[in-house]
Amino acid sequence: MTYDVLIVGAGPAGMSAAVQLSRDGLAVAVVDEQPAPGGQIWRGVERNMSGPVSRALGADYRKGLALVEAFRASKAEYMPETQVWQIEEGWSVFLTSGGRARRVSARIVLLATGAQERPVPFPGWTLPGVMTVGAAQILLKSGGMLPEGRVWIAGAGPLPLLYATQALDLGGRLAGYLDTAGRPGLAVLQKLPGAWRDLAGLAKGAGWLRALRRKVDIVRDVKDLRAEGEGRLEHIEWSRHGKRQRVEADVLLVHEGVVPRIHETLALGCAHDWRAGQGYFAPRLGRWGEASRSGLFVAGDAGGIGGWSAAMVSGEIAALGIAARLGKGGDVEERRRQARLDDRRARALALRPLLDALYPPLRERLPDETIVCRCEEVTAGTIRAVTRTSVPDPNAVKAATRCGMGPCQGRQCGYTVQALLAEVHGVPVGSVAFFNIRPPLKPITLAEIASLEDMETAG
Amino acid sequence: MFRSVLEGSAAAPDMMVVVNGVETPAWNGETVASVLLRVPNAGRISPVSGKPRLPYCQMGVCFDCLAVVDGIASTQGCLVPVKPGMRIDIQRGPREIAR
Ligand SMILES: Cc1cc2nc3c(=O)[nH]c(=O)nc-3n(C[C@H](O)[C@H](O)[C@H](O)COP(=O)(O)OP(=O)(O)OC[C@H]3O[C@@H](n4cnc5c(N)ncnc54)[C@H](O)[C@@H]3O)c2cc1C
């Protein structure tokens, strides 16, 4: 089957683009590895429209239902629980679903793959009991799960505060909140206008941070976090103003912001730029969201973090650009003006500088014993040692240590390796590249490859 | 380590799954990875150090949720919703990779 457009990701960006492209009469398929549409922000929104979880998740969350319904009603073909593991120019896209692989063709590919949380290694972060705040929020959205025991949050920015508020609303208990942001600190979040205020705290106005403080012990200026335990998390330790503190803990949730998912564009050899203010690589995109490979478009957080409303606008912009490329859509410049897409995007992005300031760049020296690569268990010390005698190239580290060679393919260690190389060689972080990424994008099994061959001989 | 907000309420669990041979309650909407967090000794064992791991990201980017699901090894548990009667077993070896 050949589609006009294959969209990867059914979040705000992918769904907005799919709705508009199908209205313009194009044959669209949307692939997503999640079981239902919504992306990260609106995960499980169709199921969570009533009951206690819905109330706690807040108004911004429930807003997603309108777009999900428009997407369901559109002519776009939706393929849930399906992963993309290879994309070839031309375009052939290789998918796997339920242990079986297949290939589909499309004239244009739109990547709306969103963001992942920035991996922040510290000693003990591989212990059972340590996970990300985003992971805990996903558990809440998909099954109403709350953490139990002595639960600590450590991190910066709006997502941990949002999650803390949501969990407390549902009767969850938090032992404490370790704020790693430093200046400008949490209080500034009270001043966020528009969509970001909803993200930062569900209660409008200034009362929510005080409310949070009443229920949870908030510790400012936390540094040198460490998790300890035999086989699972038992203690956490940190320093504050030069003093070490140690407490018992069962669950530790960490979060230091989100970064675009770039494995797809890296594997296709697209040009990327280092965004020093945000500390991540983003694909270089044209006015309509087209990457440096013709016929490959990127929308939403995958092209640079902007949040859900900016993601929706960029999905609409990309849809116009794609329609024009395929000879549909009429006067797209006029439609872009009429829908005031550039104004809407500027408004959605107005808060980025403030939010960026909340996530400080890695400023602590990672202790040598810290595991950097979760898959192959390569430590910071090993990477430093190898790096001293080689060029500042992550691929040399990979070849020498297996760091980045496990199933996650550097999704957890890429930026840390980059930072360590910059540290040892005394060069700016942005001058060090990311790992070379080669397909498959996700490790696939021999059985899956065999099923692909079966299908091709049969077809 | 985790519980459902519905757990302990009058409502019965939505389904039962079988984790390492033991019948375990599960709720609609949750994934295999969320079950791994509630049942002791169900998480994968690192093939490098032999130490236990549990799901870390819940969104497909860490691979610490690998499990044997209905006999299929190396399944990324956070991407698979639970189904009644599903068999979930501990993953000890490395992932079989066709590369
Ligand atoms: C864990 C997490 C929690 C967040 N929670 C919030 C929140 O509560 N409020 C908020 O305002 N913002 C939240 N964000 C920020 C969020 O990124 C944006 O607000 C918004 O979801 C971005 O929309 P998007 O369409 O660009 O991408 P997303 O919403 O992330 O959608 C991308 C989709 O692509 C799919 N995908 C990615 N790669 C593949 C692949 N290879 N194969 C198949 N499918 C794939 C994913 O399953 C996902 O559904 C969160 C981000 C993360 C990472």
Ligand code: FES
């Ligand atoms: S929990 Fe990270 S990949 Fe599943």
